[in-house]
Amino acid sequence: VAALARAYRRGLVRRTRALLDYSDAQGLPRLRAAIASMLAATRGLAASADDVLVTRGSQMALSLAARALVQPGDAVAVETLGYRPAWDAFRVAGAEIVPLALDAEGAQVEALLEISRRHRLRAVYLTPHHQYPTMVTLAPGRRMRLLELARARRFAVVEDDYDHEFHYEGRPVLPLASVDRSGAVIYVGTLSKVLAPGLRLGYVVAPEPVLARMTALRGLTDSQGDLPLESAVAELIEDGELQRHVRRARRIYDQRRHALLAALDRRFGPRLRVRPPAGGVAVWAEAVPPVDVEAWARRALAEGVSFQPGRRFALDGRPRPFLRLGYACLDEAEIEEAVRRLARSRP
Amino acid sequence: VAALARAYRRGLVRRTRALLDYSDAQGLPRLRAAIASMLAATRGLAASADDVLVTRGSQMALSLAARALVQPGDAVAVETLGYRPAWDAFRVAGAEIVPLALDAEGAQVEALLEISRRHRLRAVYLTPHHQYPTMVTLAPGRRMRLLELARARRFAVVEDDYDHEFHYEGRPVLPLASVDRSGAVIYVGTLSKVLAPGLRLGYVVAPEPVLARMTALRGLTDSQGDLPLESAVAELIEDGELQRHVRRARRIYDQRRHALLAALDRRFGPRLRVRPPAGGVAVWAEAVPPVDVEAWARRALAEGVSFQPGRRFALDGRPRPFLRLGYACLDEAEIEEAVRRLARSRP
Numbered sequence: 001v002a003a004l005a006r007a008y009r010r011g012l013v014r015r016t017r018a019l020l021d022y023s024d025a026q027g028l029p030r031l032r033a034a035i036a037s038m039l040a041a042t043r044g045l046a047a048s049a050d051d052v053l054v055t056r057g058s059q060m061a062l063s064l065a066a067r068a069l070v071q072p073g074d075a076v077a078v079e080t081l082g083y084r085p086a087w088d089a090f091r092v093a094g095a096e097i098v099p100l101a102l103d104a105e106g107a108q109v110e111a112l113l114e115i116s117r118r119h120r121l122r123a124v125y126l127t128p129h130h131q132y133p134t135m136v137t138l139a140p141g142r143r144m145r146l147l148e149l150a151r152a153r154r155f156a157v158v159e160d161d162y163d164h165e166f167h168y169e170g171r172p173v174l175p176l177a178s179v180d181r182s183g184a185v186i187y188v189g190t191l192s193k194v195l196a197p198g199l200r201l202g203y204v205v206a207p208e209p210v211l212a213r214m215t216a217l218r219g220l221t222d223s224q225g226d227l228p229l230e231s232a233v234a235e236l237i238e239d240g241e242l243q244r245h246v247r248r249a250r251r252i253y254d255q256r257r258h259a260l261l262a263a264l265d266r267r268f269g270p271r272l273r274v275r276p277p278a279g280g281v282a283v284w285a286e287a288v289p290p291v292d293v294e295a296w297a298r299r300a301l302a303e304g305v306s307f308q309p310g311r312r313f314a315l316d317g318r319p320r321p322f323l324r325l326g327y328a329c330l331d332e333a334e335i336e337e338a339v340r341r342l343a344r345s346r347p
Numbered sequence: 348v349a350a351l352a353r354a355y356r357r358g359l360v361r362r363t364r365a366l367l368d369y370s371d372a373q374g375l376p377r378l379r380a381a382i383a384s385m386l387a388a389t390r391g392l393a394a395s396a397d398d399v400l401v402t403r404g405s406q407m408a409l410s411l412a413a414r415a416l417v418q419p420g421d422a423v424a425v426e427t428l429g430y431r432p433a434w435d436a437f438r439v440a441g442a443e444i445v446p447l448a449l450d451a452e453g454a455q456v457e458a459l460l461e462i463s464r465r466h467r468l469r470a471v472y473l474t475p476h477h478q479y480p481t482m483v484t485l486a487p488g489r490r491m492r493l494l495e496l497a498r499a500r501r502f503a504v505v506e507d508d509y510d511h512e513f514h515y516e517g518r519p520v521l522p523l524a525s526v527d528r529s530g531a532v533i534y535v536g537t538l539s540k541v542l543a544p545g546l547r548l549g550y551v552v553a554p555e556p557v558l559a560r561m562t563a564l565r566g567l568t569d570s571q572g573d574l575p576l577e578s579a580v581a582e583l584i585e586d587g588e589l590q591r592h593v594r595r596a597r598r599i600y601d602q603r604r605h606a607l608l609a610a611l612d613r614r615f616g617p618r619l620r621v622r623p624p625a626g627g628v629a630v631w632a633e634a635v636p637p638v639d640v641e642a643w644a645r646r647a648l649a650e651g652v653s654f655q656p657g658r659r660f661a662l663d664g665r666p667r668p669f670l671r672l673g674y675a676c677l678d679e680a681e682i683e684e685a686v687r688r689l690a691r692s693r694p
Contacts, residue, residue, distance in 0.1 A: 001367070005359045009352045016348050020543030056403065056569040063568045067439075072419075089567045092414075196367030198574040220436045221410045222403040226573050227545040 007232035025219030027054025075119035106138035135277035167279035183207035281328035290321035354579035372566030374401025422466035453485035482624035514626035530554035628675035637668035
């Protein structure tokens, strides 16, 4: 916070005129360049500043992608468990949402062949790095097959890499966008999870024609970004402050992840089946045998503990015997106490 | 700049958690309350914090209004000279744009009756306070008739009050929204013209069902605003800093307006017909006899002076023998020099 407030003030005072004036809809060139070199260094993504569109968080990026891609009547395939605000952005743009099943290797991409025969499939939206909410990483073979199908059946892949930074086991898997040779992938990332949810900064890397349409739509939706903020964050990236912050956060989140997994195992044992996630800031846990997790969520809330029951993420709106337990903002003692109350409130 | 940077830093440091966390799409309640009381005090608009939606500048407000109102095939009437990015926001939402003629009393609203018979008229978009770009104030009788027609023919009025603060002669005319009894008016304002173009803050006051749809769309387009900025600006409004800034700016702009009018009269006399605008930060001038103002604009640019030729604002894309001369960011000596070069570059 102190570093950000300093950078913000420094920018406002030193470059008052430039940062308070009209600018372009694509984002501050200096921030686009900083993001491009960060993506090259950390994700094997060969993008230049010209290939980057800065947005207000990933939600604006998804909304612009939806509006740039979809004509009414087009279909967009999404994972059967996923991120509702993204689906709604595609729906509002006129898309029919079509389910794509999930298993232990991530989305069953082979099904897209059949889907593309039965629908006017314009895009598939997915979170391949840490599938939201199940945290599964899309298997390598499926990644290749997905890109093959996208090229052959001419649909776009909207890759939402919302928490790339938070990967704990081994190296992060490179995004689909870094191996896409046919210009099918629209890559969406966010700095809001790294900085703070209240600071809306996202970005898109996409093939030129799509990026140009998205930039034009961005201008009509929201003329330009917050230049003092964009400049402050560019400075934090350039001087390495952001990467240091990410490393610190990752270490802390990893400790919390271990603390949560240990506490769950201790309190629940086999009654809660947890696949330890390789990344992210939440655990996806299955109640065994199945219990009414929505009743559980209500009872837990009465104990002061909030979690999201599986149904929240279900495209079909049906209950699932799963809990999503977010742990990013709890320290180890709080995690211990939360799990104790969770156990106490189990139906 | 100093006051803003201080308020921003103060908010970030004192209310770190609240300002960096998730929030709601309607905008920081404290800023909505501050805007509501400012609107009540300065524009006779009886709005509470609940009636206000905070947006990223007026462009987002217009884009959300367009998307909330328009179904493909609907018509939206706009003044024959106007603000292209607004028209494009309606077009992108699927609207057919229909021209509404202008004269010395502003938009010829009576024509809306006939338009509403020949089209599925969903809305009229206009700038009644200082018509953009001609600076004419919509006459009182036409205001009443417009609201009557809106009620009878069931279309919405999107009132873009983009520079309400900058009115020099007499009291500002109250917005249509302040006398609307039938819930037809969607009122759009901006703080970006008061603060700085680089700080995107706009707002909407609208009847509940429309505001709710716009807020939902806002959330899918851009989850929430920039809370540190929203908090800083709320503070500037609460402690009167913003109104003091507006009064200072108004005094300076008024001096510049006089300087520009005097310089134009001295250098051009009757060759440039200028109706002194009651407000705004630009002058709309007619070349008499007509000259090729686009050639003039190119030649002026070679002399280091930029102005917008009439065609830029024309819905039909045809040339007009008019110049829009913005003066906000020039001091009196610069205005004198600019007009000298303008005279030298006249074709």
